[in-house]
C-alpha cells in the first residue's frame with residue numbers, strides 16, 4: 001500500500017475511534033441525566049469517569065490547533081457541538097446539504113431538556129444556527145452568523161425523531177439570509193420552531209484576523 005493510502009486509512013480509523021468515543025460519552029451523559037440509581041452508585045461512577053478521563057488529557061491540543069482528524073476546508077469537524085460525532089454535546093445532527101438547501105435529522109435526549117419533556121430553547125436555536133450555516137455554506141458563500149432570530153411556536157418534544165430544514169432566502173453582496181425550521185419526522189408540516197439568520201462572508205483580512213492560526217498549513 002502507498003504511504004498516502006496508509007495515511008488515509010489511519011485518518012479514517014481515527015475518525016471511527018473518535019465517533020465510538022463520542023457514542024460512549026453520549027450514552028454516559030444520557031444515563032447520567034436520566035439515572036435514579038442509588039447515591040453510592042453516582043459516587044462510584046464519578047470516580048471511574050475521572051479515571052477514564054486521565055489518559056485522554058495527557059496529549060491535548062491548544063485553542064489555535066485544529067483536531068488532527070478534522071478537515072476544515074472539507075467541512076469535517078469531528079467535535080462540532082451540533083454535528084460532531086466525537087462531541088459529547090452533539091445529538092449529533094446528521095445533515096445533507098446542496099445548492100443552498102439543508103435537511104437534517106436528530107433525536108434529543110433528556111440531557112437537552114428545558115421545560116419538562118421538551119427541548120431547551122437555546123438548544124433549538126443552536127440546531128437551527130447550524131442548519132442555516134449548512135444551507136449558506138452549500139450555496140457557495142460561507143459566512144459567519146451575525147444575527148439569528150428564532151420563533152418558538154410549539155415546544156420541541158424530547159426522545160422524538162426530528163426533521164430540521166434550512167434554505168437560503170436572499171443574497172445581497174456579502175450578506176446571505178437563510179430561513180429554517182424544526183418539526184417532528186412524523187409531522188414534517190407542523191412547524192415547531194422557525195429561525196431566520198443573517199450570515200456575512202468574511203473579507204480576507206477578517207478571515208486572517210479571526211482564523212489566522214488555523215488557516216496556516218499544519219507543521220508535520
Ligand SMILES: CCCCC/C=C\C/C=C\C/C=C\C/C=C\CCCC(=O)SCCNC(=O)CCNC(=O)[C@H](O)C(C)(C)COP(=O)(O)OP(=O)(O)OC[C@H]1O[C@@H](n2cnc3c(N)ncnc32)[C@H](O)[C@@H]1OP(=O)(O)O
Nearest residue numbers: 072073075129130133134137144145146147200206207211
Ligand atoms: C477560515 C476557516 C473556516 C473555514 C470554514 C470552511 C468550511 C466550513 C465547512 C462547513 C461549515 C458548515 C456549516 C457551518 C455551520 C454552522 C455555522 C455556525 C455559524 C456560527 O455560529 S458563527 C459564530 C457566531 N458568529 C460570530 O461569532 C460572528 C461575530 N461577528 C463578527 O466577527 C463580525 O460581525 C464579522 C467579522 C462577521 C463581520 O464584521 P463587521 O461586523 O465589522 O461587518 P462588516 O464591516 O464586515 O460588514 C458586513 C456587512 O454585514 C452587515 N452586518 C454585520 N453585522 C450585522 C448585524 N448584526 N445585523 C445586520 N447587518 C449586519 C454590515 O452592516 C455590512 O453590510 P454592508 O456591506 O451592506 O454595509
